[in-house]
Amino acid sequence: MNEFDFIRRLRKQTESRKRSPRVINGIGDDASVIREAGDRDLIITTDLLVEETDFYRDATPPALLGHKALAVSFSDVAAMGARPRWSMVSIGLPREIWQNDFKESFFAGYFALADQYGVTLVGGDISQSKDRIVIDSIVIGEVDTGGAVLRSTAQPGDQIFVTGTLGGAAAGLKLIEMGARVNQKSEVRSQESEGVGSPTAERGAVATGFHYDAETAEADAIERLLLRQLRPDPRVGWGIVLGQDRLATSMIDISDGLSSDLNHVCGQSSAGAIIDAASIPVDKEVSKLCGRRALDPLSLALHGGEDFELLFTVHPENVARLPKRVDSVAISHIGEIAGDLGVRISERSHVWELKPAGFEHFRQPE
Amino acid sequence: MNEFDFIRRLRKQTESRKRSPRVINGIGDDASVIREAGDRDLIITTDLLVEETDFYRDATPPALLGHKALAVSFSDVAAMGARPRWSMVSIGLPREIWQNDFKESFFAGYFALADQYGVTLVGGDISQSKDRIVIDSIVIGEVDTGGAVLRSTAQPGDQIFVTGTLGGAAAGLKLIEMGARVNQKSEVRSQESEGVGSPTAERGAVATGFHYDAETAEADAIERLLLRQLRPDPRVGWGIVLGQDRLATSMIDISDGLSSDLNHVCGQSSAGAIIDAASIPVDKEVSKLCGRRALDPLSLALHGGEDFELLFTVHPENVARLPKRVDSVAISHIGEIAGDLGVRISERSHVWELKPAGFEHFRQPE
Numbered sequence: 132m133n134e135f136d137f138i139r140r141l142r143k144q145t146e147s148r149k150r151s152p153r154v155i156n157g158i159g160d161d162a163s164v165i166r167e168a169g170d171r172d173l174i175i176t177t178d179l180l181v182e183e184t185d186f187y188r189d190a191t192p193p194a195l196l197g198h199k200a201l202a203v204s205f206s207d208v209a210a211m212g213a214r215p216r217w218s219m220v221s222i223g224l225p226r227e228i229w230q231n232d233f234k235e236s237f238f239a240g241y242f243a244l245a246d247q248y249g250v251t252l253v254g255g256d257i258s259q260s261k262d263r264i265v266i267d268s269i270v271i272g273e274v275d276t277g278g279a280v281l282r283s284t285a286q287p288g289d290q291i292f293v294t295g296t297l298g299g300a301a302a303g304l305k306l307i308e309m310g311a312r313v314n315q316k317s318e319v320r321s322q323e324s325e326g327v328g329s330p331t332a333e334r335g336a337v338a339t340g341f342h343y344d345a346e347t348a349e350a351d352a353i354e355r356l357l358l359r360q361l362r363p364d365p366r367v368g369w370g371i372v373l374g375q376d377r378l379a380t381s382m383i384d385i386s387d388g389l390s391s392d393l394n395h396v397c398g399q400s401s402a403g404a405i406i407d408a409a410s411i412p413v414d415k416e417v418s419k420l421c422g423r424r425a426l427d428p429l430s431l432a433l434h435g436g437e438d439f440e441l442l443f444t445v446h447p448e449n450v451a452r453l454p455k456r457v458d459s460v461a462i463s464h465i466g467e468i469a470g471d472l473g474v475r476i477s478e479r480s481h482v483w484e485l486k487p488a489g490f491e492h493f494r495q496p497e
Numbered sequence: 498m499n500e501f502d503f504i505r506r507l508r509k510q511t512e513s514r515k516r517s518p519r520v521i522n523g524i525g526d527d528a529s530v531i532r533e534a535g536d537r538d539l540i541i542t543t544d545l546l547v548e549e550t551d552f553y554r555d556a557t558p559p560a561l562l563g564h565k566a567l568a569v570s571f572s573d574v575a576a577m578g579a580r581p582r583w584s585m586v587s588i589g590l591p592r593e594i595w596q597n598d599f600k601e602s603f604f605a606g607y608f609a610l611a612d613q614y615g616v617t618l619v620g621g622d623i624s625q626s627k628d629r630i631v632i633d634s635i636v637i638g639e640v641d642t643g644g645a646v647l648r649s650t651a652q653p654g655d656q657i658f659v660t661g662t663l664g665g666a667a668a669g670l671k672l673i674e675m676g677a678r679v680n681q682k683s684e685v686r687s688q689e690s691e692g693v694g695s696p697t698a699e700r701g702a703v704a705t706g707f708h709y710d711a712e713t714a715e716a717d718a719i720e721r722l723l724l725r726q727l728r729p730d731p732r733v734g735w736g737i738v739l740g741q742d743r744l745a746t747s748m749i750d751i752s753d754g755l756s757s758d759l760n761h762v763c764g765q766s767s768a769g770a771i772i773d774a775a776s777i778p779v780d781k782e783v784s785k786l787c788g789r790r791a792l793d794p795l796s797l798a799l800h801g802g803e804d805f806e807l808l809f810t811v812h813p814e815n816v817a818r819l820p821k822r823v824d825s826v827a828i829s830h831i832g833e834i835a836g837d838l839g840v841r842i843s844e845r846s847h848v849w850e851l852k853p854a855g856f857e858h859f860r861q862p863e
Contacts, residue, residue, distance in 0.1 A: 134623045137600065141618070144608065151582060151617040163619035165583055165637070168535025177635055179587040179624045216517060217531055221545035221633045229859050234503065242510065251517040252507070253529035256633075257500045258545045259858040265626070267587045267633035269543055271531070492625040493595050 133491045135395075156281055159399065161210035161384055162272070164279040172279055174272040176207035182263040184492070190307045192314075193233045195361045196266070197240030203386070204270035205248065205365035206439040210384035212280035212374020213272035215367060217253045218245060221267040223260035233264075248367055274374050280443070283399035285381035287470035289444035291404060292453070292462045294366045297389060298428055299414035301435020303360025305426065306353055313357040352416040359414070363439040368458040373443060378453060382443040388436040388489025390474075395487075396442065397474050406466030406485065408478035433476075434488040444468055499857045522647055525765065527576035527750055528638070530645040538645055540638040542573035548629040550858070556673045558680075559599045561727045562632070563606030569752070570636035571614065571731035572805040576750035578646035578740020579638035581733060583619045584611060587633040589626035599630075614733055640740050646809070649765035651747035653836035655810035657770060658819070658828045660732045663755060664794060665780035667801020669726025671792065672719055679723040718782040725780070729805040734824040739809055744819060748809040754802040754855025756840075761853075762808065763840050772832030772851070774844035799842075800854040810834055 132140075142158040150157075155164035155172060162176035180200055182188055191199075201218060208215045220241065224233065245252060250270070366384075373379040381400060383392045389411070397404050413432040421428045445453060455461065469475075476485040498506075508524040516523075521530035521538060528542035546566055548554055557565075567584060574581045586607065590599070611618060616636070732750075739745040747766060749758045755777070763770050779798040787794045811819060821827065835841075842851040 138623070141604065144604070145618050148608070148612060148617070149615065151615070154583065154617050154619055157617065157619045158621070160620075163583070163585065165619065167533045167539075168537040168639075169533055171534040173533075173539070175585065175620065175635075175637070177585050177587045177620065177622050177633065179589055179622045179631075179633060181589045181624045181626045181631065183627050184589070184625045217520065217529070219529065219541065219543050219635075221543045223545055223547045223550070223631060226859065238507065238510070242514070246514060249515065249517070251514070251520050251523065252511050253520055253523045253531065254526075254541065254543065255524070256543050256545045257504070257858060258547045259550045260547045260631070261549050261629060263627060263629070265545075265547065265589060265631045267543065267545060267622075269541075269585075269635055271541070273534075492623060493592065 133493050135491070156279065160282050161207040162213075164211065166276065170276050171273045172276055174208050174211045174213040174274060174279060176204050176270055178203045178207065178268045180266040180268070182265065187307060188264065190312055191361055193236035194240030195313070197237035198244050198362055200266045200268040201241050201244045201270070202363045202365045202439065204268045205244070205367050206363070206384040206386065208270050208272035209365055209367050209370025210280070210382050210441055211272070211274065212278060212370055212379060212382060213274040214371050215248055215250050215270050215272040217251050217271045219254045219269040220252065221256040221258070223258045223265040225260055225262050225264070228264060229259070278374055278377070280374055280379045280382040282381055282383050282396050285396055285400035285402055285444040285468045286446070287402055287468050289380050289446055289468040290450050290464060291393075291406060291442070291444050291466040291468065292464055293385070293389070293412060293440050293442050294369050294462050295438070295440045295460050296412045296414040297385065297438050297440060298417040298432035298435050299356050299359030300363060300437035300439070301431045302414065302417045302420065303356040303358070304437070306357055307360065311353055311357060313354065313361055349420070352419055356414070356416050356420070360437065363437065365439055366441045366460060369441055369460060372454060372457050373441070376452070378445055378449050379443040380446055382441055385438045385440045385442055386436055388434045389442065390433045390485050391487035391489030392442055393485065394474050396444070397468070397472070400468070403469040403471050403473040403475070404466055405469055405475045405477060405482070408476050410463055410465045412463040433485070436490040499859050501857070522645065526648050527573040530577065532642065536642050537639045538642055540574050540577045540579040540640060540645060541635070542570050543633060543635045544569045544573065546632040546634070548631065553673060554630065556678055557727055559602035560606030561679070563603035564610050564728055566632045566634040567607050567610045567636070568729045568731045568805065570634045571610070571733050572729070572750040572752065574636050574638035575731055575733050575736025576646070576748050576807060577638070577640065578644060578736055578745060578748060579640040580737050581614055581616050581636050581638045583617050583637045585620045585635040586618065587622040587624070589624045589631040591626055591628050591630070594630060595625070644740055644743070646740055646745045646748040648747055648749050648762050651762055651766035651768055651810040651834045652812070653768055653834050655746050655812055655834040656816050656830060657759075657772060657808070657810050657832040657834065658830055659751070659755070659778060659806050659808050660735050660828050661804070661806045661826050662778045662780040663751065663804050663806060664783040664798035664801050665722050665725030666729060666803035666805070667797045668780065668783045668786065669722040669724070670803070672722055673726065677719055677723060679720065679727055715786070718785055722780070722782050722786070726803065729803065731805055732807045732826060735807055735826060738820060738823050739807070742818070744811055744815050745809040746812055748807055751804045751806045751808055752802055754800045754853075755808065756799050756851050757853035757855030758808055759851065760840050762810070763834070763838070766834070769835040769837050769839045769841070770832055771835055771841045771843060771848070774842055776829055776831045778829040799851070802856040
């Protein structure tokens with residue numbers, strides 16, 4: 132059983148119980164929806180980040196980890212069409228990490244993002260862990276009553292859009308696994324210009340299909356991809372606009388990967404979809420850096436997770452009302468919801484089934 | 498810097514920022530208080546449980562862990578005088594734990610307690626951890642607007658009370674560290690009656706001042722103390738009554754230990770306190786099992802944590818209005834809030850300063 136099956140089972144267990152009538156939407160979406168006493172609905176989400184599963188300590192400056200912990204939860208709130216308002220954070224730290232300046236840097240990054248959206252940290256918990264950092268990020272948002280955008284409400288004929296570009300975060304992760312580190316590019320370059328080279332990175336490049344050298348443009352591209360992984364920008368502005376103006380009929384954030392997340396929307400909406408490979412907004416840096424060898428840019432864009440872009444559907448009549456950009460972020464029209472089941476992708480004259488191939492924590496061996 | 502200093506600093510950092518006017522009480526209490534759009538205030542709390550810091554896997558049956566994860570957060574909500582309504586849980590599990598029946602048992606224990614109070618699980622997160630279990634428990638409750646009972650509002654002359662009994666959970670932890678295991682008492686007894694003895698437990702007994710033998714009464718007492726540690730009963734009913742009837746002027750749950758938690762109340766209320774040693778409700782099993790050697794029952798009751806009883810203060814005029822029992826749990830009158838600073842305890846004719854000696858995650862070496 133993978134975690135999606137288990138979550139479905141838990142959802143059934145909670146639905147079979149006497150249920151609070153004020154729970155508008157429980158387990159199984161980006162966030163939960165609870166009716167407030169007044170004219171608002173609360174949106175609440177929690178995201179657990181575990182060292183060596185969700186991040187690598189040596190590749191993740193603490194300030195970026197603080198940013199990311201909050202960003203992933205902001206993304207969930209945005210995916211409900213809601214505005215983030217308050218946050219909490221629970222942290223487990225090994226003793227040696229507690230004693231260095233990790234927590235100061237972590238909260239500097241955390242507060243910088245919180246301040247950007249006027250979100251107040253209202254609480255949390257601190258515990259000691261044996262040897263690995265663990266962070267649980269909780270964000271509470273609000274929408275007008277009934278205004279939350281669910282995953283389960285896409286209708287046949289609805290047009291499918293994504294914000295921004297895809298594949299960058301997965302490429303950034305590959306670069307980290309190859310040994311690339313953020314903000315160390317100048318050091319790497321100066322070594323290479325002295326003929327020392329960067330053996331880890333070069334070995335990785337051969338193995339995974341990446342090519343990069345000492346040229347400035349490529350080093351900048353690498354830095355940007357590393358930051359797509361380490362410092363995601365949640366689409367808070369788009370979430371608020373799509374929710375407030377009732378433009379999206381369904382929405383999810385792309386955390387597991389487009390193929391998985393589109394399958395989540397279709398599965399929960401009892402619908403299918405057809406998307407067009409040529410219209411997938413593949414990150415330009417990814418296209419530049421990937422060869423068509425072990426790593427295919429389109430595969431990264433379809434199956435790579437953690438881009439934290441929004442995938443949403445719009446009734447055909449409302450497509451013209453969509454803004455072109457929000458916070459300078461554009462959107463791409465990638466396909467349409469279908470009445471028959473099955474998620475498909477057309478590539479030139481072929482149509483393939485788009486199976487979920489994104490991230491699972493507990494994938495069974497094939 | 499211990500975690501209390503760090504939390505105070507974080508609190509100052511959040512207060513120096515532009516703050517949401519709807520945050521009634523932020524960092525530094527058992528839970529946060531947020532004004533709803535209607536006539537209610539939301540109470541929200543998060544508690545992180547990390548394996549080998551907050552529990553031992555081999556001593557903690559998964560169903561009891563599920564119970565305790567929720568119970569500790571219920572206790573925080575009770576300490577605000579609020580009613581728990583909804584919950585979330587984030588879990589990080591090693592792969593081998595995911596594959597066994599841990600999660601089914603965990604949620605059986607979790608749901609049994611949730612159902613007892615009509616609380617609905619509305620969401621959560623699942624991640625893979627490398628080798629240790631980590632759980633973050635989030636509970637959301639409600640009170641009438643302005644009805645949350647804070648730590649910071651005790652007044653000189655207020656009478657101090659605690660629910661239930663103290664010291665049992667700390668004694669249970671000592672027993673676990675000595676090798677005692679819940680529901681294994683019959684096994685231990687049969688070994689001893691065969692003359693094999695229980696070497697671990699006996700060695701522990703000598704070292705820590707516990708005495709127990711094969712007699713049934715003592716085995717039952719041990720089982721009850723183990724359950725005080727592993728299966729705490731949050732004082733949900735008392736919390737609701739004290740909040741609803743506006744009886745408590747301040748409140749905290751005893752999670753760190755009475756000495757620490759009373760110091761928290763006094764520090765945040767800018768007041769002092771005097772309590773009477775003879776009136777501390779020491780758990781009867783603790784008194785029975787502890788010698789006055791390495792382990793003193795009163796010390797366990799004063800400084801041992803995790804009893805999850807409520808410590809609250811009451812205006813003298815309202816003392817007569819207090820119910821004798823709620824859910825069969827009695828209360829004890831242990832002292833009075835003083836106008837001058839300092840927390841003191843009187844024992845026969847002596848008065849001592851009661852320094853916080855409860856649990857800290859990041860205590861500095863003396």
